Ligand SMILES: O=C(O)COP(=O)(O)O
């Protein structure tokens with residue numbers, strides 16, 4: 471009997487509306503009704519994807535912070551070092567720059583394994599300082615993420631698949647940016663939505679015609695019930 475394949479979904483640019491912010495509510499029912507594991511793999515801080523699963527009413531299978539935090543529904547694995555990223559952003563601030571968020575910043579407040587910087591801040595000095603510390607800056611189109619080069623989302627997805635017990639080769643991923651390329655590399659088939667950046671477009675098996683949540687809905691429609 472056929473079933474739905476496991477799916478791995480990015481949030482920003484993939485489950486959201488074209489006006490950048492806010493979930494497209496049309497994605498919720500297909501995700502809730504999916505009969506195989508649904509993994510939310512995001513660059514957002516840990517509580518955000520947990521809340522998304524919670525309010526959608528699906529098991530909390532989460533790769534957060536670009537792979538730095540993995541939650542299997544039972545155990546949390548924090549596999550990247552926020553202090554290393556903090557050292558970089560402390561030096562960035564000491565050089566006169568700012569992270570670009572309000573004083574009480576909810577973008578980083580519950581972030582456990584990296585630090586995010588607003589994209590309206592200068593990138594080059596941030597990259598230069600990160601390089602001195604052996605860290606990288608990933609530009610998702612939504613924020614600059616200061617992080618250790620490993621782990622990435624794909625590592626987190628692999629860890630989760632091993633714990634939950636699904637075949638990565640059966641899994642289908644949808645994403646929109648450079649931070650999804652590592653996911654695309656570990657799953658059986660990968661789709662970039664049409665608003666995706668160059669790296670995601672090049673890394674995906676296919677770029678769909680539709681953008682944002684419309685692209686994801688089109689992929690879900692196509693792969694539903696195709697797992698043998
Ligand atoms: O947090 C970001 O910058 C992007 O988040 P995403 O990985 O869900 O697109």
Ligand SMILES: [Mg+2]
Nearest residue numbers: 480482483646
């Ligand atoms: Mg994204």
